[in-house]
Amino acid sequence: MPASLRRFGKTEQHVSPFSLGTMRLVNCPESVAHDTVVSAVERGINHIETAQAYGISEIRLGTILSQDLSSVRDRLTITTKLVPTLPPTKLREALERSLDRLQLDYIDNFAFHGINLPEHLELVLNGGLQTIQEAVAEGLVKHIGFSTHGSLELIQTAIATKAFEFVNLHYYYFNQRNQTAIALAAQQDMGVFVISPADKGGMLYQPPQTLADLCQPFSPLEFGYRFLLDTPAIHTLSLGAAQPSDLDAAFSALEPSADWLESKQAIDLRLQDMLANRLESDRCSQCYQCLPCPEAINIPEMLRLRNLEAGLGMTEFAQYRYNMFEKAGHWFPGRKGDRCTECGDCLPRCPEYLDIPRLLDDAHDRLNVRTIRRLWE
Numbered sequence: 001m002p003a004s005l006r007r008f009g010k011t012e013q014h015v016s017p018f019s020l021g022t023m024r025l026v027n028c029p030e031s032v033a034h035d036t037v038v039s040a041v042e043r044g045i046n047h048i049e050t051a052q053a054y055g056i057s058e059i060r061l062g063t064i065l066s067q068d069l070s071s072v073r074d075r076l077t078i079t080t081k082l083v084p085t086l087p088p089t090k091l092r093e094a095l096e097r098s099l100d101r102l103q104l105d106y107i108d109n110f111a112f113h114g115i116n117l118p119e120h121l122e123l124v125l126n127g128g129l130q131t132i133q134e135a136v137a138e139g140l141v142k143h144i145g146f147s148t149h150g151s152l153e154l155i156q157t158a159i160a161t162k163a164f165e166f167v168n169l170h171y172y173y174f175n176q177r178n179q180t181a182i183a184l185a186a187q188q189d190m191g192v193f194v195i196s197p198a199d200k201g202g203m204l205y206q207p208p209q210t211l212a213d214l215c216q217p218f219s220p221l222e223f224g225y226r227f228l229l230d231t232p233a234i235h236t237l238s239l240g241a242a243q244p245s246d247l248d249a250a251f252s253a254l255e256p257s258a259d260w261l262e263s264k265q266a267i268d269l270r271l272q273d274m275l276a277n278r279l280e281s282d283r284c285s286q287c288y289q290c291l292p293c294p295e296a297i298n299i300p301e302m303l304r305l306r307n308l309e310a311g312l313g314m315t316e317f318a319q320y321r322y323n324m325f326e327k328a329g330h331w332f333p334g335r336k337g338d339r340c341t342e343c344g345d346c347l348p349r350c351p352e353y354l355d356i357p358r359l360l361d362d363a364h365d366r367l368n369v370r371t372i373r374r375l376w377e
Contacts, residue, residue: 004044004254006235009191011143011165013077013108015236017229018250019047019193024242026055032243037064039244041072043251047236049168049193050102051081051113052094058101066103078104081113081147084120088131095135110141111168116150116330121158129163147195149331155181159188166191171234172201173227174308177286186233194228194237198249202308203317205249210313214270223267225253226260275311282359283307283352290346290356298325298334299346299356306363315366322367337364 005014020040025033037048050057058080065073080098082091099107110132115121124146135141145166148155155169155178167185171178171194185192198205204221215223228234239250257263275283284303293299302322309318324332337360346356 005046008047008077008235009166009185010189011109011191013047013143013191015047015077015191016045017236017254018045018239019049019079019236020045021196021238021240022048022050022057022061023054024240025060026057028242030060033060034064034068036241036244036246037061038068040239040241040247041069041076043247045239045247046075047077047079049079049081049238052098052101053081053083053113058098062101062103073104077108078102079109079111080107081111084112084115084124084128084146086128088127091128091131092135095132095140099140106139107141109143109145109166110135111144111166112146114331115146115148115154115158116333118154118157120150120330121154121161125161125163145191145193147193152177152181156184159184159190162188164190166193168193168195168238170195170200171228172197173224174202174314175304177288182231182233191236192234194234196240197224197228197237199240200321202314203320206316208313208315210274214274214312215267217263218267219249221249222253223264225250226257227264229253230260230264271312275307278311279307281352282354283311284354284359285352287351289349289351294343294345295339295341296333296335297337297339297360299360301334302337302363303354303356303359305367306359309363309366319367319369322363323369336368337361338368 005016008015020037025036048061050061052058069076080102082094082098086094112124112128115124132141132144136144143165145164145168146158147168148158149170158164159167159181167190169178169181171182182192198221201224202220204224207220211220218226225237228237239247241247284300284307286300286304288300290299305318305322308314325334325336340357340360342357350356
């Protein structure tokens with residue numbers, strides 16, 4: 001077993017620090033998708049992740065697996081995902097469809113795709129889970145987990161059920177909200193897979209100059225990767241490559257750096273100083289005590305995006321995420337800042353005494369500027 005592989009929790013699988021996510025492969029020419037997957041495997045990536053919801057992703061991956069990677073199939077970990085809202089019969093049919101599309105006899109890891117609401121977890125525990133457990137008994141699936149864009153509280157509840165062997169979640173330098181969920185997953189010896197660190201972690205592949213300067217001697221993307229890989233409870237990071245060259249930055253982050261710890265501390269200090277100096281008393285510390293909002297505004301996330309835009313110049317990323325509000329449903333819940341009625345409910349709950357209605361209005365003015373599409377659209 002190569003030293004770079006990491007034990008993926010109680011699954012006892014050993015996976016590469018980066019996993020190839022195939023969502024973006026649906027938008028590139030078939031030959032490029034082929035070259036990207038084959039190159040990733042040749043360079044040491046042994047975990048490939050897809051989902052039935054990613055358009056033709058499973059079909060493309062299945063063709064590549066059967067035609068070019070059949071000889072190494074046993075060394076690969078393949079994960080696919082299905083939504084938690086399917087009734088048991090439909091879930092079984094969908095699982096069989098995934099196996100057919102992937103041209104596989106079994107799937108290493110099955111994940112319920114997007115346990116984002118309490119009712120999703122309830123549906124899984126009261127039907128879907130048993131269906132997949134039966135598939136495990138038949139040898140069609142080896143391990144069961146879930147992906148989530150849900151609240152910290154929901155993720156912790158799902159982990160605490162002890163029904164799952166791994167979790168796919170969001171956690172980044174610029175959004176550390178789910179830190180306690182990762183710690184809880186570690187206590188349960190679960191595999192931890194971080195979703196989209198390059199894109200949803202801050203569009204770090206095309207950073208503003210301010211951020212690039214602050215992250216020296218690393219690029220912001222390499223800093224973001226190294227920050228996550230430095231966390232023992234995190235086992236693998238999603239790498240959403242659309243062409244072979246997209247793999248390069250990830251592999252750079254795996255190179256030893258003698259002064260990493262010193263550099264990490266210095267970069268963190270520079271970033272925090274810049275945020276403090278530019279935001280002053282308007283900085284939101286993400287305590288989440290302002291919720292719930294009667295207008296269903298996702299106040300903490302909106303103010304986090306404002307922090308990044310006003311504090312670090314991460315305008316394009318902040319606009320990209322802000323304009324997902326009211327378009328992505330439970331995948332990115334919340335209404336935009338202009339929905340604020342200035343009712344004042346949030347004000348006495350804020351320990352920093354922020355003028356939240358004013359900041360929501362300002363965030364809307366800064367960020368509500370363009371139409372955004374999701375990556376696979």
